[in-house]
Amino acid sequence: xxxxxxxxxxxxxxxxxxxxxxxxxxxxxxxxxxxxxxxxxxxxxxxxxxxxxxxxxxxxxxxxxxxxxxxxxxxxxxxxxxxxxxxxxxxxxxxxxxxxxxxxxxxxxxxxxxxxxxxxxxxxxxxxxxxxxxxxxxxxxxxxxxxxxxxxxxxxxxxxxxxxxxxxxxxxxxxxxxxxxxxxxxxxxxxxxxxxxxxxxxxxxxxxxxxxxxxxxxxxxxxxxxxxxxxxxxxxxxxxxxxxxxxxxxxxxxxxxxxxxxxxxxxxxxxxxxxxxxxxxxxxxxxxxxxxxxxxxxxxxxxxxxxxxxxxxxxxxxxxxxxxxxxxxxxxxxxxxxxxxxxxxxxxxxxxxxxxxxxxxxxxxxxxxxxxxxxxxxxxxxxxxxxxxxxxxxxxxxxxxxxxxxxxxxxxxxxxxxxxxxxxxxxxxxxxxxxxxxxxxxxxxxxxxxxxxxxxxxxxxxxxxxxxxxxxxxxxxxxxxxxxxxxxxxxxxxxxxxxxxxxxxxxxxxxxxxxxxxxxxxxxxxxxxxxxxxxxxxxxxxxxxxxxxxxxxxxxxxxxxxxxxxxxxxxxxxxxxxxxxxxxxxxxxxxxxxxxxxxxxxxxxxxxxxxxxxxxxxxxxxxxxxxxxxxxxxxxxxxxxxxxxxxxxxxxxxxxxxxxxxxxxxxxxxxxxxxxxxxxxxxxxxxxxxxxxxxxxxxxxxxxxxxxxxxxxxxxxxxxxxxxxxxxxxxxxxxxxxxxxxxxxxxxxxxxxxxxxxx
Amino acid sequence: xxxxxxxxxxxxxxxxxxxxxxxxxxxxxxxxxxxxxxxxxxxxxxxxxxxxxxxxxxxxxxxxxxxxxxxxxxxxxxxxxxxxxxxxxxxxxxxxxxxxxxxxxxxxxxxxxxxxxxxxxxxxxxxxxxxxxxxxxxxxxxxxxxxxxxxx
Ligand code: FES
Ligand code: FES
Numbered sequence: 001x002x003x004x005x006x007x008x009x010x011x012x013x014x015x016x017x018x019x020x021x022x023x024x025x026x027x028x029x030x031x032x033x034x035x036x037x038x039x040x041x042x043x044x045x046x047x048x049x050x051x052x053x054x055x056x057x058x059x060x061x062x063x064x065x066x067x068x069x070x071x072x073x074x075x076x077x078x079x080x081x082x083x084x085x086x087x088x089x090x091x092x093x094x095x096x097x098x099x100x101x102x103x104x105x106x107x108x109x110x111x112x113x114x115x116x117x118x119x120x121x122x123x124x125x126x127x128x129x130x131x132x133x134x135x136x137x138x139x140x141x142x143x144x145x146x147x148x149x150x151x152x153x154x155x156x157x158x159x160x161x162x163x164x165x166x167x168x169x170x171x172x173x174x175x176x177x178x179x180x181x182x183x184x185x186x187x188x189x190x191x192x193x194x195x196x197x198x199x200x201x202x203x204x205x206x207x208x209x210x211x212x213x214x215x216x217x218x219x220x221x222x223x224x225x226x227x228x229x230x231x232x233x234x235x236x237x238x239x240x241x242x243x244x245x246x247x248x249x250x251x252x253x254x255x256x257x258x259x260x261x262x263x264x265x266x267x268x269x270x271x272x273x274x275x276x277x278x279x280x281x282x283x284x285x286x287x288x289x290x291x292x293x294x295x296x297x298x299x300x301x302x303x304x305x306x307x308x309x310x311x312x313x314x315x316x317x318x319x320x321x322x323x324x325x326x327x328x329x330x331x332x333x334x335x336x337x338x339x340x341x342x343x344x345x346x347x348x349x350x351x352x353x354x355x356x357x358x359x360x361x362x363x364x365x366x367x368x369x370x371x372x373x374x375x376x377x378x379x380x381x382x383x384x385x386x387x388x389x390x391x392x393x394x395x396x397x398x399x400x401x402x403x404x405x406x407x408x409x410x411x412x413x414x415x416x417x418x419x420x421x422x423x424x425x426x427x428x429x430x431x432x433x434x435x436x437x438x439x440x441x442x443x444x445x446x447x448x449x450x451x452x453x454x455x456x457x458x459x460x461x462x463x464x465x466x467x468x469x470x471x472x473x474x475x476x477x478x479x480x481x482x483x484x485x486x487x488x489x490x491x492x493x494x495x496x497x498x499x500x501x502x503x504x505x506x507x508x509x510x511x512x513x514x515x516x517x518x519x520x521x522x523x524x525x526x527x528x529x530x531x532x533x534x535x536x537x538x539x540x541x542x543x544x545x546x547x548x549x550x551x552x553x554x555x556x557x558x559x560x561x562x563x564x565x566x567x568x569x570x571x572x573x574x575x576x577x578x579x580x581x582x583x584x585x586x587x588x589x590x591x592x593x594x595x596x597x598x599x600x601x602x603x604x605x606x607x608x609x610x611x612x613x614x615x616x617x618x619x620x621x622x623x624x625x626x627x628x629x630x631x632x633x634x635x636x637x638x639x640x641x642x643x644x645x646x647x648x649x650x651x652x653x654x655x656x657x658x659x660x661x662x663x664x665x666x667x668x669x670x671x672x673x674x675x676x677x678x679x680x681x682x683x684x685x686x687x688x689x690x691x692x693x694x695x696x697x698x699x700x701x702x703x704x705x706x707x708x709x710x711x712x713x714x715x716x717x718x719x720x721x722x723x724x725x726x727x728x729x730x731x732x733x734x735x736x737x738x739x740x741x742x743x744x745x746x747x748x749x750x751x752x753x754x755x756x757x758x759x
Numbered sequence: 760x761x762x763x764x765x766x767x768x769x770x771x772x773x774x775x776x777x778x779x780x781x782x783x784x785x786x787x788x789x790x791x792x793x794x795x796x797x798x799x800x801x802x803x804x805x806x807x808x809x810x811x812x813x814x815x816x817x818x819x820x821x822x823x824x825x826x827x828x829x830x831x832x833x834x835x836x837x838x839x840x841x842x843x844x845x846x847x848x849x850x851x852x853x854x855x856x857x858x859x860x861x862x863x864x865x866x867x868x869x870x871x872x873x874x875x876x877x878x879x880x881x882x883x884x885x886x887x888x889x890x891x892x893x894x895x896x897x898x899x900x901x902x903x904x905x906x907x908x909x910x911x
Binding site: 007009010012013014016017018019020021022023025026198199200201202203249250251252254282283284489490491492648650651653654655657658659660661662684685686690691692693694696698699 | 862881889894
C-alpha cells in the first residue's frame with residue numbers, strides 16, 4: 001500500500017491555492033441573467049395581491065415570476081433517496097408564506113442593479129397572520145403551518161399537517177420504567193440545542209442554461225447532483241431526461257448543500273425565458289433562508305447502580321423542523337441511535353420523538369445530523385450521573401462503553417465489528433494528562449483551569465440505501481480515468497478515491513485522472529452526505545479495480561498467447577509466471593485495446609452496504625474559566641479518533657480539527673435567534689459569530705485505528721463524527737470548574753457568571 | 760467617473776460608477792481568485808493588496824484605487840505557489856474558498872513581520888475566517904513556510 005494511509009496532497013490543491021476560477025461564480029456565462037428574490041417580511045402571511053407593473057418597467061428587467069407563474073406540484077428540497085422520508089410540503093413560489101424570507105417573487109434582469117431595483121418596486125399586499133414561533137407549543141396548536149390539502153408524506157413517518165407534525169416515532173427495548181425503578185441513582189435533565197448555520201464560506205449559488213440539445217443544464221454548488229436532478233424534475237414538472245446537473249469545485253457544504261436551496265430560481269427563469277440565469281445568495285440570505293441544524297429539546301433519564309453500571313437510558317426529543325420538513329424525519333432518528341449505542345450494556349432503552357412545524361426557517365442537514373444533538377444530551381447526562389456517584393467521568397465511560405463483538409441493540413441490531421473506543425479513551429487521557437488535571441486547578445489570577453470529556457460515534461453511510469458507483473477506464477498509454485458520482489466539497493474524496501484506485505491497480509497516483517460530477521457522465525452516486533463517501537464509494541472503487549484487473553489480465557494473456565492462469569499483473573505489466581521475460585506492458589495493453597478490438601478496457605461496479613459501521617471518538621477539553629466574568633477559553637482540545645484505517649492522514653486530521661472547531665462554535669457562540677415577529681436577528685457574520693483564529697489555542701488530534709472488515713482497506717467514516725464531542729466535553733469541563741450544569745447551548749459567559757453569583 | 764488603476768501590472772482606464780466596490784472591479788478584470796463571503800467586512804475572503812498593503816476589496820471603492828497599484832493572487836503566482844505548497848502539504852486548503860484572501864494576507868504578513876510568534880500570526884490573520892479547517896493546519900503551514908524562507 002503506497003498511497004493508502006499516507007499524507008497525500010490533494011489532486012486539486014495547487015489550483016485552489018493559486019486561486020484558479022474553479023467555482024460556480026467563476027464560470028457563469030457572460031450573458032446570464034441575474035436573478036434576485038423578493039422575500040417575505042412576514043413569518044406567516046398569505047399574498048393577497050402582487051402588482052409588478054412598475055417593476056417590469058425598470059430598464060434591463062426581463063421577467064418577474066410570482067406564485068401564479070410557478071408549477072403547482074408539492075415536493076421536498078431534501079436531497080435524499082426516493083421515496084424521500086421528508087414530506088412533500090413545498091412549492092417554488094407559494095401564496096402562503098411560512099417563514100420570514102420565503103420567496104414572494106423571482107426577478108431576472110440583465111444586471112444585478114436592475115434586478116435589485118425591480119425587487120424594491122414590486123407591490124405586494126399581505127394578509128398577515130400570527131406566527132407560530134415556539135416549537136414547544138407547536139403540536140396541536142390552532143395555528144397551522146401547513147393547512148394545505150395537497151400536503152403529502154411519501155413514507156410512513158407519522159406526518160400529520162393538521163397537527164403541525166412533520167414526523168413522530170417511538171421505540172423501546174426492555175422495560176424502561178422497571179429498570180429505572182431498580183436503579184440506585186437516576187439523573188433527569190432537559191437539554192436545549194439551537195439552530196446553527198453551517199456558514200460555509202461559499203454561499204448557495206447556481207447557474208442554468210439550455211444546452212445545444214435544448215436540455216436544462218444546472219451548474220450548482222451542491223453535495224447531491226443526482227438528487228438535484230430529481231428534485232428539479234418534481235418541482236418544475238419536466239422530465240428528468242431533460243435535466244443535466246454539474247458540480248464544479250464547491251466552497252464547503254457541511255450538509256447545507258444536501259438540500260436544493262438556490263437551484264430552483266434560475267432554473268425556472270431559464271425554462272421561462274430560454275436564457276442563461278444565475279443566482280448568488282448573499283450571506284444574509286444564506287443565514288436567513290438556508291438549511292440549518294434542527295433546534296431540539298431533549299429530556300434524558302439515565303439510571304445506574306451504585307458501582308457505576310449504566311442500566312437504562314430514556315430519551316425524548318422534540319425537534320423544530322421550522323417551516324419545511326427537509327430532513328426532519330431522518331435527523332431525529334440519529335438523536336438516539338448514535339447516542340444510546342455508545343453504551344453497550346443497557347438492559348433497557350427508549351426513544352420517543354416529535355418533529356414539529358413552526359414559522360421559523362426550515363431546517364436541513366448539518367454535519368452530525370441529529371447525532372450531535374443526541375450525543376450532547378446523553379453525554380452531558382452521563383457526566384452528571386458520574387458526578388452524582390462521585391466518579392471520574394472517564395471511569396464511568398470506561399465501565400460502560402460499547403466494545404468490539406457486542407450487538408448494538410439500539411443501532412438496528414448491528415454487530416460492533418470494529419471499535420477502538422477503549423484505546424481512544426486511554427490515549428486521550430495520556431495526551432491531556434487527565435489524571436493530573438482532573439477536575440480543576442485554581443490559578444493565581446483566580447481563573448479556573450478544568451477538563452471535561454465526552455465520547456461520540458456516527459455512521460458510515462445509510463445502510464441499505466446509499467449507493468456508490470464508479471467507472472474506471474484504461475486508456476492508451478496505460479493511464480486510467482476514474483469516474484465518480486460522489487461530490488468532493490473540499491473533503492478530498494476525489495483524491496482519497498484515487499489513492500485507493502492507485503493502490504488497487506498498483507500504479508502511480510498521477511496515472512489516475514479523476515472526474516466528478518456530471519449527471520450525464522458520472523456513474524450514479526447518492527451523493528456526499530451521511531459520511532458515506534470513503535466507506536461506500538470507496539468500496540465501489542475496490543470492487544471496480546478488481547473487475548478491471550481481471551480484464552487487463554485476460555487481455556494481456558491473450559496478447560501473450562497463453563491462458564489467464566499462466567500470467568500475473570504487477571501494475572506495470574502482465575507477464576508469464578514461468579518466464580518473466582515474456583510480458584506486455586500496461587501501456588501496450590492500453591494501446592492494443594484501442595485498436596481493432598471489441599473490448600476497450602473499462603469496468604464499473606456499484607456498492608451499497610447492509611451495515612453502517614460507526615466510527616468512534618473521545619474528545620477532551622481543557623478550559624480556562626474566569627469566575628468573575630464567566631468567560632470560557634478552550635485552551636487545549638484533544639480528539640482521538642477511530643475511523644478504522646486512515647486513508648489520508650492529512651485530510652483526516654484537518655477534518656477532525658475543523659469539526660472540533662465547529663463543535664466549539666456550537667458549544668460557546670452560535671445561536672440563531674428570532675425577533676417576536678419571527679425575523680432572524682443575527683443574520684450576518686457580524687452578529688452570528690463563528691470561531692475565528694483568536695478563539696482557539698491548540699487542538700491535538702490522534703488516531704487509534706480499528707479495522708472495519710466491511711470497509712475499503714478497513715476504513716470507516718470521519719466527516720461528521722468529529723463535530724460531536726465539544727459541546728458535552730465543554731459542559732463537563734464547566735461543571736468541573738464551577739459545580740454548575742448547563743443544559744442550554746450555547747453556554748454564555750453571562751449565564752456562567754450569573755450561575756456562580758446565585759450559588 | 761474615469762479612473763486609471765493598475766491591476767497586477769496592467770494599467771486600465773475605465774469610466775466606472777462611484778459606488779463600485781474594488782472587489783467587483785478586479786473580478787471584472789478577470790481576477791477571479793478574489794471571493795466574496797459576506798456583506799459586513801467580516802470574512803477576509805476578498806483581501807487584495809493596494810500599493811502593497813492588504814485591504815478588504817469589498818469595503819474599498821474602486822475609485823479609491825485611482826492611480827494606485829492593485830495586486831491579487833493572480834499577480835503573485837510564484838509566491839502563491841511557494842506558500843501554497845506548504846498549505847497543500849498540510850491539507851490546509853480544504854474547500855479552498857478562503858485560500859486566496861488568506862494567502863494574500865499571509866504574504867503581506869511575511870513582508871511586514873519579522874519572526875512573528877503564534878500569537879502575532881493569529882492577530883494578524885484574525886480577519887480571515889475559514890469554516891473548514893479549524894485553522895491549525897494553516898498555522899503549521901505558515902510556520903514551515905517562514906522557516907523555509909529564513910533558511911533561504
Ligand atoms: S467579502 Fe467578507 S470581508 Fe470582504
Ligand atoms: S478551506 Fe474552506 S473555508 Fe477555508
